[in-house]
Amino acid sequence: MPETLVLVDHDAGAPKKVSNQILTAARQLGAGGVAAALLGPGASDAAEKVGAFGADTAYTWDDPDAQQYDTEPETAALVAAIESSGASIVLYPADPFITDIVARAAVRTGGGVIGDATDLELDDDRVVATKAIFGGDMISRCHVVGDRPQFIGVKPNAFSAEEGGDGSAQVVPLDVSLPETARRAEIVEVHEEESGGRPEMTEASIIVTGGRGLGDASGFETIEQLADTLGAAVGASRAATDAGWYPHQHQIGQTGKTVAPGLYIGCGVSGAIQHRAGMQTSQRIVAINKDAEAPIFSIADFGVVGDLYKVIPPLIEELEKRQQ
Numbered sequence: 001m002p003e004t005l006v007l008v009d010h011d012a013g014a015p016k017k018v019s020n021q022i023l024t025a026a027r028q029l030g031a032g033g034v035a036a037a038l039l040g041p042g043a044s045d046a047a048e049k050v051g052a053f054g055a056d057t058a059y060t061w062d063d064p065d066a067q068q069y070d071t072e073p074e075t076a077a078l079v080a081a082i083e084s085s086g087a088s089i090v091l092y093p094a095d096p097f098i099t100d101i102v103a104r105a106a107v108r109t110g111g112g113v114i115g116d117a118t119d120l121e122l123d124d125d126r127v128v129a130t131k132a133i134f135g136g137d138m139i140s141r142c143h144v145v146g147d148r149p150q151f152i153g154v155k156p157n158a159f160s161a162e163e164g165g166d167g168s169a170q171v172v173p174l175d176v177s178l179p180e181t182a183r184r185a186e187i188v189e190v191h192e193e194e195s196g197g198r199p200e201m202t203e204a205s206i207i208v209t210g211g212r213g214l215g216d217a218s219g220f221e222t223i224e225q226l227a228d229t230l231g232a233a234v235g236a237s238r239a240a241t242d243a244g245w246y247p248h249q250h251q252i253g254q255t256g257k258t259v260a261p262g263l264y265i266g267c268g269v270s271g272a273i274q275h276r277a278g279m280q281t282s283q284r285i286v287a288i289n290k291d292a293e294a295p296i297f298s299i300a301d302f303g304v305v306g307d308l309y310k311v312i313p314p315l316i317e318e319l320e321k322r323q324q
Contacts, residue, residue, distance in 0.1 A: 005035045005059075005087035005149075007078060008050060009098060013042025017203050018093045020053045020161035022154050026091055027054030027164055031122050035059060036169065037081035039074050044171065051169035053161065058169040059084055061176055072182035075104040080174045082109060087149060089127055091120075094153035094258065095202070106151050112144035115153035116258065118281050127152055132281060137273070155281060156202045157260040201250065204233035205262045209252060209279070210245070211237035213268020213289055213308065217245035222312050223267055229319045235259065237275050253278040267308045271296025288312070 004026045008019040026034045036055040038046045040062070047058035059081040063073070078101055082090060092102050094116045106113045117129035126143045129152050133140045144150040201207060208230065210223040220234070227234045236246040238253050252259055254277040264282035269275060271287070271294055279285070280299055287300035288308045297303045304311055 003033050003035065003085055003087040004029065004031045004089040004091060005037055005082060005085050006050075006055065007081075007090065007092040007098060007102070008036045008038045008046060009093045009095065010038060010040070010042060010046040013045030015046050015049055016093070017161060018095075018154075018156040019050075021157065021159045022091050022093065023050060023053035023055055024162045024164065025120055025154060025159040026089075028159075029089075029120055029122050029127070031089055031125075031127070033057070035081075035085045035087060037078060037085075039077045044173075047169060047171045052163045052167050054164055055169040057085065058171050059174050060171060061174040063176060063178075070185055070187060071100050071104060072184065073176075073178055074101050075108070076178055076182055077174055077176045078102070078105045079108050080176045082149060084172065084174065088125070090149050090151045092151065092153055094155045099153060102151050102153070106149075109149055110146075111149040111151050112146060113151040113153070114142055114144060117152050117154050118158040118260070120152065120154070126150065132277075155258060155260045157205070157262065157283070158281070198227060199231070199233045201233045201235055201252070201257055201259050204259075206230050206232035206265070207235045207252075207259055207261045207263075207279075207282075208232045208265045208267065209235035209237065209269055210240055210267050211269030211275075212239040212243070213270070213291070214240065214245065215268075217243075219268070219309075220246050222309065226265070226267070226312050226316055229316050229323075230263075232263075232265075233261075235264075235279075237269050237272075239270075239272075266296050266300075267312065269296055270294045271299065 009016045035057040036050040043060040061077040114129045119130035121128045208227040235252040236250045241248045241251045254274040258278045260281045262283045265286045267288045285300045286302045287296040288304045292305045
């Protein structure tokens with residue numbers, strides 16, 4: 001049976017939820033042993049936590065060259081983890097920064113890449129991935145052909161994170177030899193956007209999104225109130241961010257972030273195909289829009305046709321009552 005390597009995304013030693021979800025998926029896939037690759041500051045600390053989700057071995061690289069995002073060093077480290085583990089299947093979070101690293105690693109190892117998978121199935125020794133294509137209008141099942149390894153990007157929240165390992169993984173520090181060409185770029189400054197205390201969108205189980213139907217930027221105050229009542233993240237359509245109503249880092253869609261929360265609430269969002277490409281695989285979709293012909297209703301599990309400013313305040317009031 002093939003070995004599976006999971007590239008774990010972690011925040012200074014704390015594995016992100018999506019990483020635990022993918023470790024769980026790897027274990028349930030049943031494709032032989034499960035190993036984890038942990039790169040960057042805190043990798044050793046994170047290695048102590050991946051065993052609970054099914055990793056038998058944790059390959060770590062804490063080198064100072066990984067202290068900041070830089071494609072070349074982390075690519076070399078990932079290739080070293082693949083070679084050390086002998087894995088023919090590599091699962092990773094479908095995140096733009098990680099995909100950048102994986103794409104380079106795939107070229108160097110002769111592998112093939114499938115991104116944005118929402119389900120995984122093992123057919124003999126190959127992974128068959130389910131993913132949405134053409135902006136979510138069609139669902140495809142595909143697998144990597146030709147040379148291995150098989151690199152499969154998994155969308156956040158496509159799987160549930162369930163503990164099931166023995167609680168410990170054998171930690172193996174990687175010996176990565178970096179050529180000078182791997183240090184051609186240097187990070188001179190990093191500016192971290194303030195999160196405002198709300199969950200990050202790709203980690204959130206609930207997202208409340210505002211669109212053009214809000215009317216103006218002040219409408220996001222209502223969106224934020226609903227989000228805070230639910231403990232949710234705040235998203236925005238491209239129309240709303242292009243209008244300057246909300247920061248671009250909150251944009252969901254083809255040119256923004258791809259999300260798949262357990263509950264997505266679209267408020268004044270029309271549901272243009274570019275936006276649907278970034279949220280259509282949400283487990284439950286609720287749409288609030290006064291335009292009954294809005295495309296988002298075609299994919300919504302629950303729809304409310306009405307003025308969002310008349311619908312949301314009593315909704316917040318009722319939610320707060322139930323929380324007391």
